[in-house]
């Protein structure tokens with residue numbers, strides 16, 4: 152029978168001040184802070200793996216319509232033009248602002264996609280208890296991507312553009328905008344509700360159990 156290591160058996164290092172802490176089991180919903188710097192160490196959240204899996208799956212479904220379908224349609228002097236995120240990247244690139252185009256592409260498309268995809272893969276493996284050698288690497292990259300995925304910046308750009316154009320043009324909001332709003336909410340909730348400590352603990356358990364299963368069994 153697999154042995155599950157208990158939190159109280161381990162020392163944990165604070166990510167900010169590196170102090171080693173021997174911590175007892177933290178109750179669901181309670182917060183444990185570092186006694187030296189006050190950094191939030193543990194915040195166990197109910198059904199974090201299941202929630203992350205469901206949210207990331209929804210995020211993957213919304214990603215294509217959010218990026219490729221028209222977000223805002225602008226009608227000015229009889230001319231009508233639909234705006235998409237990908238169209239915005241292309242316009243910036245064609246206008247010679249290739250540096251900004253790359254930044255928008257990375258922060259608003261590639262990094263959010265990778266973040267949601269990695270959330271889906273990691274939570275899916277944990278949910279179905281499927282061990283993978285890359286699980287730890289995926290989890291580590293997921294943490295880095297959290298800081299680079301900036302859908303909020305693009306949202307601010309859309310709001311500013313809409314406010315400026317409101318008085319001189321007719322605006323229509325497309326399905327892409329609703330999908331993008333959903334994606335923005337999902338991205339925020341994913342960052343806020345992922346119980347990092349639980350994920351690492353479950354990854355550790357999964358890999359520990361996989362190491363104890365004979366290779367012939369894994370191949371089956």
Ligand SMILES: [Zn+2]
Nearest residue numbers: 165168185188
């Ligand atoms: Zn600390």
